[in-house]
Amino acid sequence: MTALYALFDNAQAARRAIELVRAAGVPHREILVLSNRPLEGFDEGRSRATRQWLVATGGGLVGLAFGTALTTLTQTAWPLSTGNMPIVTWWANLIIMFEMTMLGAILATCGALLVFARLGRSRKVYDPAVSAGQILVGVERPRPEQVGELQRALRAAGAAVRTLE
Amino acid sequence: MTDRAELARLDDLLRPLERTTWRFYALVAGLAVVVLLGAVAWVSQMVIGFGTTGIAPPIMWAFYITNFVFWIGISHAGTLISAILRLVNAGWRKPVTRCAEVITVFALMIGAMFPLIHLGRPWLFFWLVPYPNRRLIWPNFRSPLVWDFFAIGTYLAGSVLFLLLPMIPDLATIRDRTTGVRRRIYGALALGWRGTAEQWARLETAMQIMAVAIIPVAVSVHTIVSFDFAMAPVPTWHSTIFGPYFVAGAIFSGIAALIVVMAALRRSLRLEAYLQPLHFDHLGRLLLLMSLLWAYFVFAERLTTWYGNDSAEIAVLMQTQRGGFAPLFWTMIVCNLVVPVALLAPRRLRTIRGCVIASCSVCIGMWLERFLIIVPALGHKYLPYRWGTYRPRAVEITITVATFAAMTLLYTLFAKLVPVISLWEWHGGERLARSPQPTAMPEKQLTDMRQ
Amino acid sequence: MPHRWGMVVDLDRCTGCEACVTACHAENNIPTVGDRQAARGRAMHWIRVERYFEGVFPDVRVKFRPVLCQQCDAAPCEPVCPTYASHHTEEGLNAQVYNRCIGTRYCANACPYSVRFFNFFNPAWETPLHLQLNPDVSVREGGVMEKCTFCVQRITAAEIQAKAERRELKDGAIAPACVQSCPAKAMVFGDLNDPESEASRLARSPRGSKLLGDLGTQPKVTYLERQSPV
Numbered sequence: 001m002t003a004l005y006a007l008f009d010n011a012q013a014a015r016r017a018i019e020l021v022r023a024a025g026v027p028h029r030e031i032l033v034l035s036n037r038p039l040e041g042f043d044e045g046r047s048r049a050t051r052q053w054l055v056a057t058g059g060g061l062v063g064l065a066f067g068t069a070l071t072t073l074t075q076t077a078w079p080l081s082t083g084n085m086p087i088v089t090w091w092a093n094l095i096i097m098f099e100m101t102m103l104g105a106i107l108a109t110c111g112a113l114l115v116f117a118r119l120g121r122s123r124k125v126y127d128p129a130v131s132a133g134q135i136l137v138g139v140e141r142p143r144p145e146q147v148g149e150l151q152r153a154l155r156a157a158g159a160a161v162r163t164l165e
Numbered sequence: 166m167t168d169r170a171e172l173a174r175l176d177d178l179l180r181p182l183e184r185t186t187w188r189f190y191a192l193v194a195g196l197a198v199v200v201l202l203g204a205v206a207w208v209s210q211m212v213i214g215f216g217t218t219g220i221a222p223p224i225m226w227a228f229y230i231t232n233f234v235f236w237i238g239i240s241h242a243g244t245l246i247s248a249i250l251r252l253v254n255a256g257w258r259k260p261v262t263r264c265a266e267v268i269t270v271f272a273l274m275i276g277a278m279f280p281l282i283h284l285g286r287p288w289l290f291f292w293l294v295p296y297p298n299r300r301l302i303w304p305n306f307r308s309p310l311v312w313d314f315f316a317i318g319t320y321l322a323g324s325v326l327f328l329l330l331p332m333i334p335d336l337a338t339i340r341d342r343t344t345g346v347r348r349r350i351y352g353a354l355a356l357g358w359r360g361t362a363e364q365w366a367r368l369e370t371a372m373q374i375m376a377v378a379i380i381p382v383a384v385s386v387h388t389i390v391s392f393d394f395a396m397a398p399v400p401t402w403h404s405t406i407f408g409p410y411f412v413a414g415a416i417f418s419g420i421a422a423l424i425v426v427m428a429a430l431r432r433s434l435r436l437e438a439y440l441q442p443l444h445f446d447h448l449g450r451l452l453l454l455m456s457l458l459w460a461y462f463v464f465a466e467r468l469t470t471w472y473g474n475d476s477a478e479i480a481v482l483m484q485t486q487r488g489g490f491a492p493l494f495w496t497m498i499v500c501n502l503v504v505p506v507a508l509l510a511p512r513r514l515r516t517i518r519g520c521v522i523a524s525c526s527v528c529i530g531m532w533l534e535r536f537l538i539i540v541p542a543l544g545h546k547y548l549p550y551r552w553g554t555y556r557p558r559a560v561e562i563t564i565t566v567a568t569f570a571a572m573t574l575l576y577t578l579f580a581k582l583v584p585v586i587s588l589w590e591w592h593g594g595e596r597l598a599r600s601p602q603p604t605a606m607p608e609k610q611l612t613d614m615r616q
Numbered sequence: 617m618p619h620r621w622g623m624v625v626d627l628d629r630c631t632g633c634e635a636c637v638t639a640c641h642a643e644n645n646i647p648t649v650g651d652r653q654a655a656r657g658r659a660m661h662w663i664r665v666e667r668y669f670e671g672v673f674p675d676v677r678v679k680f681r682p683v684l685c686q687q688c689d690a691a692p693c694e695p696v697c698p699t700y701a702s703h704h705t706e707e708g709l710n711a712q713v714y715n716r717c718i719g720t721r722y723c724a725n726a727c728p729y730s731v732r733f734f735n736f737f738n739p740a741w742e743t744p745l746h747l748q749l750n751p752d753v754s755v756r757e758g759g760v761m762e763k764c765t766f767c768v769q770r771i772t773a774a775e776i777q778a779k780a781e782r783r784e785l786k787d788g789a790i791a792p793a794c795v796q797s798c799p800a801k802a803m804v805f806g807d808l809n810d811p812e813s814e815a816s817r818l819a820r821s822p823r824g825s826k827l828l829g830d831l832g833t834q835p836k837v838t839y840l841e842r843q844s845p846v
Contacts, residue, residue, distance in 0.1 A: 015597050033597065036338060037589045038365035042597040048363075049370040056374045070295060071306045081704040082307055082694035084834070092307045092695075095389065096315050102382045103319040109374045110326050117367040119333070119356035126359050131338040133171030214758045215719070216736030221657040223730050225721035285719015285734065285759025292699050292718060302716065303700065310698040310720055397726040398692045398831055543725060547828050548683070550666040551730035553657050 003125040004150050005032065005138020006159035011039055014135040017157035018042070024153045025146065026139055032125060034136035048116065055112040056105045063104020067097035125164055174591070175338070178584045181434050182339065189581065196574035203567020206560045207282055215285050219558040223551050224543040228561040229283035230393075231535040232568060235418070236276030237317065237390050238411070238531065242419030243269025243324060244383040245451075248376035257447055259590040260439050264430060265423050266328040267585065271575045272422070273321045275568050280313065282564060309392040316382070316389040323379045330371060333358050335588045362597075387415040394538065400477035401470060401542045410462040414531060417455035417501075421527035424448050426576065428521045430585055439586050442517055449520040452527065453509035460502045477547050484541040489554070493533055500530025619785075620708040621766055622808035622836035623795070624818040625682055628843055629802035632665050632680040636794035636803065643767060643793035645753050647739030660733040662764040663794050679842075682803070684794070685710065685731045685764035686827065686835030693723035693732060701761070707771070708808070708836060712763055719759040728828050729835075732763045766805070767792035787813040808836065 008014040014033065021031055033042055071093035079087040114120055130136050137157075142150055154161045210217050220227055246265040250258035281287045292302050293314045304311045336355040340348055358364065391411035394402040424445065431440040470478050485494040504526040508519040545552050579585070640646065640663050649658050663684035670677045691710045693702050701716035702723045724732040738758040741749065749755065752769040756762050767790075774790045787806050795803040806815025818824070819838040826835050 011597055018597060033362045034360045035362075035365070036334065036360055037591070038369060039362065039597045042362040049366065052367065052370045052374060056378070074295070074303060075306065078301075078303060080305075080700050082305065082697070082700070082702070083692060083704070084690035085307060085695060089307050092312075095312045095385070096306050098385060099312075099315040099319045099382070102378055102385075103322060105378050106319075106323045106326060106375065106382075109371050109378070110330065113330065113367055113371040114356070117364040119358065119364075121357055128341040130360055131341040132175065214737035215734075216653065216658070216758075220721075220734075220736075222724065222733070223657075225724045225734065280720075283720070285721065285761070286717070286757075289718045292716070305695070305698055305700045307695040308698040308722070309696060310722060314698075393722070397696060397722070398728055398833075399725060546730060547728045547831070548666065548730055550664075550668065550683075 001142060001144075001147065001163055003032070003138055003140045003164040004142050004147060004154075004161065005125070005127070005136050005164070006154040006157070006161050007127065007129050007134040007136055008157070008159050009134065011135065013158055014039070014137050017137040017154055017159070020153035020157050021137065021139065021150060024149045026142075026150070030139055032136070032138050032140050034126065034130045036131050036133060039135070052109065052112055052116060056109045059108020059111075060101045060105035062108070063100040063102065064097055066104065067100030068093070070100070071096050127162070175342075175588065177436070177438070178586050178588055179339065179342065181580050182582065182584065183342075185581065189577070192577055193574065196570045196577065199570035200567050200574055203564045203571070206563040206567070210282075210560050211287060217558060217560050219556050219561060221553060221555070223546055223553050224540055224555040226283070226543065227536075227540055227555050228557050228565055229279050230539055231532065232565055233276055233279035233283070234390055234411075234535045234539075235532050236272045236279070236568065236572075237387060238415035238418045238535075239422045240269045240272035240276060240320070240324070240419065241383055241387060241412075241415040242272075242423040243267070243327070244379055245416050245419060246423065247327065248380050248383075251372065251376045252380075257444060260586045261423070261427065261444055261448075262590065263328070263331070263583075263587045264427055264440075264585050266324065267576060267579055268419070268422055268426055269324045270321070270328050271572055271579075273317065273324060274575075275572055277317050277321065278568070280310070309389065309396050312389045312392065316386045320379075320382050320386045323375070323382055327372075327375050327379055330368065330375065331587060331590065332583060333368070334360065335584060338588055339584075384412055387412045399542050399546060400475070401481045402538075404466065406462065406466055406469075410466065413455065413458050413462055414534065417452070417459050418527060418531035420448055420452045420455060421524035421531070424452065424520050424524040425528065428517060430580065431517075434580065434585070436586065445517045445520045446515055449509045449515045449523070452520070452523060453505060456502055456505040456509070456527070477545075481542050481545045484545055485537055488541075490537060490541045494537055497530045497533040497537060500526045501534065504530075617809050618706050619807045620809040620836075621687070621771065622708070622806065622815050622819060622838070623684075623687075623766070623792075624804045624815050624821075624824070624838045624840060626802045626804075626818070626840040627681060628823075628840060629800040630665075630680065630682060630798075630842075631800050631802075632667065632678075633799065634665050635797045635799055636663050636682055637661050637665065639793040639797035640764070642748065643750055643753070644765070645739075645749050645755050646762075647735075647741070649736075653736065658734075658736055660735075660762070662731070662733065662762070681827075681839065682794070683729060683731060683827065684837065685766075686729055686833065686837045687764075687766060689834035689836065690832060692726040692728065692833060696722040696726050698722070709766055709768060709771075710763075711768070712761060712765065714754060714756050714760050714762065717760045719761065721761065723761055728831055728833065732761055735760050735762065787815075 006017065008017060018031060018033065022028065072088050075088050081087065125138070125140055127136055139150055151161045243266040246258055247262045281290050284290060293304050293311060295304050333355055336351050337358040337360070340351040340355050343351060388408040388411065391407035395404060395407040397403065427440050427444070430436055467482065470482050484490050505523045508514050508523040540555050544554060644662060646660050646662060649660060663682055665680050665682050667678060667680045670679060687708065687710050689708065691704065694704055694710060698720060699716045699718055701713045703711055705711050719734070721734055724734060735756050735758045739755060770792060771790050774785060778785045787810065790805060792805055795805045804815050804818055806813035808816050808819065810816060818840065821840055823841040823843070824838040825841065827837070827839060829835070
């Protein structure tokens with residue numbers, strides 16, 4: 001079985017379902033919760049959030065290095081005097097370096113989001129009712145011996161159980 | 166929250182995507198004609214020669230650069246609303262964010278056209294891109310125009326991504342409600358979004374990071390646009406106040422544009438329940454604040470110039486105070502200060518209609534402000550023998566009008582394809598855990614709860 | 617020591633006849649824009665004689681001054697060009713590279729002397745005037761900026777000739793078209809790095825001053841004050 005799940009109307013009902021599924025012996029990581037809006041209190045992703053900030057900072061540093069190299073190295077390679085200014089005008093280059101830093105951070109953040117949120121890969125378990133407002137609580141690939149207990153737990157939380165083969 | 170209320174909301178917000186009347190086609194056709202006229206005007210300018218414009222020495226920049234600064238200024242709407250209000254957790258921003266971000270993206274695209282339109286040889290614009298070549302072509306990183314290119318490029322990339330990222334969950338919702346080719350297109354754009362708790366958390370963190378990153382970029386963009394003027398030794402241009410002055414003016418005109426767009430959307434898409442008088446009241450107060458801030462900058466700038474008594478600068482100043490540009494100057498003061506304060510300060514007048522009238526007035530006033538910064542100064546530089554005047558010609562007026570039509574057209578098409586109010590940012594604060602557990606809960610959510 | 621080209625204009629000798637303007641047009645293939653374009657201020661006189669009238673009739677005084685590109689050492693037109701079309705050469709000239717110009721006209725705005733000109737249209741010479749074009753100087757297309765180059769084609773030709781003949785350039789060997797054509801010999805061109813050149817000596821004159829000298833552009837054209845009463 002690919003997945004076993006039920007749909008709930010609101011967050012309280014979904015919360016009860018999660019507790020019951022937990023009590024049936026499923027670890028927190030294996031519980032699948034799908035919703036069409038962010039629901040707080042489920043994902044303990046603090047360390048992963050920090051990782052996103054680190055990726056953004058890393059991207060910014062790459063951008064900074066690129067901007068510095070682009071301006072300083074090319075100005076030295078083809079020195080053209082303008083307005084009695086030095087050949088490498090670091091004041092002015094700061095502007096290009098700044099923009100490239102921010103661009104690096106922005107692009108790194110978006111790229112990292114695609115990876116961290118596993119976007120772009122084929123969907124496995126999904127129900128269109130989620131986008132109409134229902135909250136899906138279920139388990140992907142449940143162990144065969146757990147199926148009965150899970151079905152009881154979800155029904156106890158008050159919803160019709162569905163399966164995905 | 167019941168299923169029915171949610172479905173009714175989705176129906177309301179997705180109705181423009183799911184139903185089209187003849188009015189839509191008529192509007193698009195009319196706007197497309199005007200945009201086409203603008204394109205014809207530009208092509209004629211390229212084929213016949215730049216001399217078809219009103220540009221003549223010493224005024225080498227006029228309408229096109231005014232439009233450039235004006236549209237880049239309008240683009241600051243999205244950043245203020247989306248990013249700054251997101252960072253201070255102002256909940257009332259939620260239905261307004263996407264409207265504003267769309268303005269930013271399209272205003273930037275239109276604004277970025279003008280450096281091309283005003284070039285003598287626009288087919289060579291790509292020489293501003295640092296690409297390896299053997300023709301001794303390389304951009305000059307000391308030039309404010311090259312800074313413009315990098316800044317606007319970064320801001321455009323950032324704004325497009327800032328718009329697209331929170332659109333992904335909505336694209337998934339639309340995917341689930343459509344069939345056939347549309348379903349496949351929206352599905353592909355939704356990138357397989359499911360709405361897992363992890364995806365939501367990653368998306369929200371990404372939006373936080375983007376908000377923090379895009380604000381300094383936005384500030385830098387309009388500062389760099391102001392440097393186009395401040396870095397030239399033209400009397401009254403070479404002023405250190407230009408950076409903050411222009412940024413404040415940009416945010417000012419951006420809020421005004423946002424209010425106008427929101428009112429138009431509210432009326433045409435029947436979004437009265439979602440874009441409420443409360444939103445206009447809040448934006449109206451921000452507009453009032455920016456009007457006073459703008460007036461402060463103008464006053465400080467002009468008083469300093471007057472006290473400085475530099476003969477060249479006084480000559481330019483007198484052009485706007487007593488000379489040929491005085492009528493436009495005083496119109497600008499009325500539009501940017503008198504009307505907004507009159508309509509937005511008294512609470513009774515700060516209605517939706519009051520806000521819209523004030524905003525239209527500000528849009529006119531801010532366009533005049535850009536024009537009055539550029540043309541009087543260029544017309545009165547240091548050698549009086551070379552003082553001159555400017556009168557716009559048909560090609561410049563046509564292209565200016567066409568850009569307003571282009572903005573409306575792009576926005577109309579966008580509203581037909583994507584809901585202008587974010588479907589998922591409507592909610593807030595629903596919890597899946599029973600009580601706060603200090604060890605298990607991410608800090609961000611603890612902070613949210615405290616606020 | 618590299619050359620550093622400069623010019624001295626003696627306002628006491630200048631009669632305002634504008635022979636320099638005509639010679640410049642002829643030497644540098646500058647198009648005449650026609651009366652309607654000229655009325656709009658689009659005439660392209662790389663050197664022009666500025667005239668100011670002071671006083672009320674019959675006590676009118678005329679002040680005039682030939683204004684050309686000052687080849688500033690701290691030229692404000694150079695840092696603002698996005699394509700390096702306007703840059704400083706090793707001999708102190710402000711070069712205008714037509715082929716790199718994309719026509720942003722920023723340099724024209726930045727120039728306090730308003731000596732930079734824009735080709736609003738593709739230039740045309742009615743036959744047989746096209747036969748008079750100088751083959752040493754390119755013809756610029758519409759959309760490109762241009763300005764006085766101190767007749768760099770003459771400078772380069774003289775330098776090449778001197779190098780081929782393995783001798784030094786003599787002072788006064790190079791004369792831009794304006795200097796060459798002035799009937800009052802009001803203009804002197806020379807190497808400011810050579811303290812004995814006539815240009816250097818005249819630049820040190822107590823009558824000398826720079827146009828808009830307080831702007832910090834460091835122009836290399838020195839104007840010698842007019843001392844005659846009228």
